[in-house]
Amino acid sequence: MIRLTDITSKVLEYHPKADIELIEKAYVYSAKVHQGQIRLSGEPYLSHLLEAAYILTQLKMDVVCIAAGLLHDVIEDTPADLKEVTELFGEETANIVDGVTKISKIHFKNRELRQAENVRKMILAMSNDIRVILVKLADRLHNMRTLGFQSERKQKLIATETLDIYAPLAGRMGIHWIKSGLEDLCLYYLEPEIYTRIKNETSQRKNEIDTFIKEVKQRVSEKLTEVGIQATITGRQKNSYSIYRKMVDQDLNVSQVYDVIAFRVIVHSIKECYEVLGHIHSIWKPVQKRFKDYISVPKANMYQSLHTTVIGPFGERMEVQIRTWDMNLVAESGIAAHWRYKEGRGAGKTDESQFEWLKQLLGWQKDLQDPLEFLDTVKMDLFPDEVYVFTPNGEVKAFPKGATVVDFAYSIHSEVGGKCMGAKINGKMVPIRCKLETGNIIEIITSPKQHPSKDWLDFVTTSKAKTRIRHWMKTGEKTDSINLGKSILEKALQQEHIPITNLLKNEYVVQVAAELSFQSTEELVAQIGFGKISARQVITRLKPRLGIEKEKPQSLVGKVVSRLKRPKKDHGIRVDGMSDMLVSFANCCNPLPGEKVVGFITRGRGITIHRNICAQLKNVDSDLLVDVTWDASNKDAYGAKLKVISVERKGMLADVSMVISQKDANIIHAEAKTTADNKGIAVFTIEVESYRQLQEIMVALKKVRSVLIVERI
Template sequence: MNELAAILKDSKKFSRRNDLKLIERAYTYAAKAHEGQMRLSGDPFMSHCIKVAETLTSLRLDSTTIAAGLLHDVLEDTPHTKEELEEEFGEEVARLVEGVTHIGRIKFKSSEEHQAENIRKMLIAMAKDVRIILIKLADRLHNMQTLKYLPKDKIQSISTETLQIYAPLAHRLGIAKIRSELEDLSLHYLQPETYYELAQQIAEKKAQRENEIQELCRVLNNELKRAGIKAEVTGRSKHFYSIYRKMVDQRKNLDEIFDLRALRIITSSLRECYGALGIVHTLWTPVPGRFKDYIAMPKMNMYQSLHTTVLGQKGERIEVQIRTADMHRIAENGIAAHWLYKRGTDSEARFDERLVWLRQLLEWLQDLKDPKEFMENLKLDLFSSEVYVFTPKGKVIELPAGSTPIDFAYAIHTDIGNSCRAAKVNGRMVSLRYRLKQGDVTEIMTSKKQTPRRDWLDFVQTSRARSKIRHWLRVHEKIEEEPEEREEEAPRIQKQPDVQRKATSRDNVDVGIGDVSHMLTRFAKCCNPLPGDKIIGYITRSRGLSVHREGCPNVLTDDPARLLTVNWGGKIQASYPAGIRVKGTDRPHLLADILASIRELNVNINAANAYIRKDGSAVCDFVIEVTDQSQLNSIIYTIRKVDGVYSVKRSAVAGGV
């Protein structure tokens, strides 16, 4: 119970709104549910739940999240149900616990498919409620802290996944303290010899470095006080993994890397941040090109700070970070720091903006079916550090470091990317392979004759650019690869599908009945089949053969003798009505923009209907003329790019069956 008392005490410190009784009830419920269960370490299972709750408390999260953290394994490892949790703790707690539990439950054909789908589900859950991933991160942190009790192969696979997925996610969410510990633990398990060697070398130099840092802090503190700036100056230690990465990336030894001194200045106001920067640059010589203002231009994970590198009296490099206390809290706790203050405040919109990268990532990855391709693109987005570049009109575009003008073009709009033929950076022509740098003003020149090229995939950096280029190549190269002779093989007139009677005898042998052009054939309006769809025929009592899409509920029947196997025959030169339903966030000109995107494809619109729901979302129903399923998919893909649209699906055509 001492652990519970500490959680309650810390929770009460940072928010009077926290429901301490809810946390107490969750602790009691979880302890009873896990009674008798033990971890591989030999500790009671409940010790894991407590550690997860302690991490969530240290992130200053609300009582609902802390309670869900205590209960996060109840649905997975005990007989209790979501309904029981909901009755005891309410819908919100139950939903969070189910969200954490749902990640990792489904069985898949391969480990790659398993990992890809689990990560996809985790991202979707996070987009719905970011607290789910915060609980999952706290869960993973304690599992990593006790990983040594697992078999060696499990240790390797879990550590690799942590380093490739969970640590970058923590970074994307701005939670520095969880990210650094996950990275250090992963290094410890994946490369133990490197880890211990590094730890020993750092320990040997620790005393000397601390003395040097204390002297730098003393000098800086005196100058800040003389200038009337209230601030706290401390040394800033680098975690093992960041040192290791620098050694590998820069091919330097520890002495060269660890020669870097790091200071942090915490001020009481924004104005004093820039005042402190002036003091630092007066005391020591600034290193050109090493100043970054993340206060004026925050990172997407909400991080704000001034960064500068200066040369000390002996020529040593000193890295300095300057931020306010609030900025420091956000730098340590990231998106978790905003959760308590999000609801009912004008910061809610800004909070949601911080997850734009996640929604964009999900959009770009949603069409990737191959597990390898999914993981490749995911890691590309999670691992990359950021570079900020500008449009000619001054809009800031965030891209992964190493991005090219083509990545920039696709970040603006898919059509700009597809037709990108050249680029100017800072007023000068550059190669499309040029690597964009901080502050570059980038202008894209387009041409209607330009199309995406396969070799672009060799150097683009963003998953958005990769997925858009691959999609264009799949669609257009497939059309180009079709043999010209196929047109001649098709019948001159092909208005009806080729039909075979489905076997009704027990031997399940299909019996072909030849040409059925004499049979009246119509396409069902309930599901509107298109060339490319899998179809089935249904013999009606008075209207001949009705052709439906396979799986259409209207062809479920107790009389299988009335079902016919139907195949599309040859090339079909005709157009068919297709229904689509578009959902989006209501805004001025949304319907006009959707209509314009359809008209750009020279598609005939037969009907359109739009209305606004009570929740503020817009719903638009269209009936359009298309030649086949492929064209419909291209139209759906185009509409999805319209600003504000979040769902485009095929629907039934109004007017009945």
């Protein structure tokens, strides 16, 4: 069993001036709070903490990290709490212990690749200090080494989790020896028969492999010495899991996996790398499409090397890597980060950029003599563009940074998203706009009365949420338009004294809808509500079907006679000092009886009537203005436009149109839209008899629930 002195001695080897008092204090405290706890192996629980701390010394970590390794289970497995750890060991140590505790609470659910990827990113994103991940990896490595004391079911469960989560994490951190160790241990528990076959086969071939390595090294060494290149040549057998992956990927048995040995040639310059490559190819035939030049085109993590596969002296494939000592320093330090390459898929640009800092770790560790100074440089926030959260069942979901409760709700189901009225995050109620943070446990609260609102589009980030909200808005607006169009058509029918009950199912209305190329009467009235067709067009087609004769159009002579017979006051305006004048009303201001008006003489068009405050009159010649008054006896209908701004809600258009109809005004046209800030804007063209009637309508509209502004335009 590892002892405290083994740990402190190791630390003093690579950092002679280290203050080991913190490590000794953490040891005493852990021994106290874990007293009486025994592992399944029968050893005191403290033995696990010592083993994990020793693994951290092999990574040459600082005293804070090693102290955290000794303390990493105190919050989870003893009465100790974070506050006490902070008071005794400082905030830095406590933060690492707290991070490891949070990671330990992640429950592995399944082996789906995407889920595993999310959990890996979750662990990284939860680790603002790189040492959190390193302590967890040390903890897991020792647990795997002692997994034999667990039940078979737990062995497989923990090995599966390790293979899918922690081994790739070690690869991402570039710690190849931990990655390989975890993978081989996982293979031992998950595929014991295959593991045994691989071990037996390689053991039986040990003498053969040793002879092979010796011969290849000698051939290469002689050739390079001959041409004056000094090089260090090494050969190694690949780990069991790598051999197993080749068996699976290439459908081979153990005896068919020939390239179980990899060679490395280390030289002093880039020029020599390419020269060595040429000499290797002159000795053995290269395998087509198995050459990679990572010197000219380094990996995103700055890994550089030449990789080639050749047919070896006994006819088997063998891999050769050629690099300089500087390149080897980076690669051997775990900075090569093969995590994407080895997992069989290319690295995304975002992932590559996030891990680019890894290439500097060794350089920092070598250049900075004080480990504390070194570790100050590796505080970081990984994956700033994504957050990873849990469902109540423990499933991990990934979202863009800035995603909200509504995005999460729509990721569960469209119905859940549409009915979302809030959520509980880590047990606390939050509003739907609340942004998600990595590590949150989200529980959605729904209500059958809730429905999407267009202002949700202002804060949701996922395409699924945006698409479903827009779909609902389109459907909801259609419903409002159907209600409005139905109201407009019913009002127009009443004015024409045409009694039609059950409007949408009336056979004649169905026929008119078909004649106008609509699929249904709902679509017909919706288009009236949208302002695409008028109620007059429908009524014109209904009358013949109902046996109502069309009004005969006047002949040209009749129109002239009618105009001659029409009283001059038909237009409702008296022009002072003039008679028989052609009068029209300005569309810019739509004057109404009761308002102060003025006439503007327009050549060829008689007098145009404006409101006296009309902006169009500001720059006109005053000599062209004439005094006019309203004819009080006139009862014609005049057009007016109203803009109604409201908080968007279902049924708003129907409520507004109902008020207008109740005030005996006719809606000629209506347009409605919803703004990004969830405001509904509707513009109505209506017919009224006077300015007073318009004012009454505006007052009534302002009393409608959710109406904010009513103005004449």
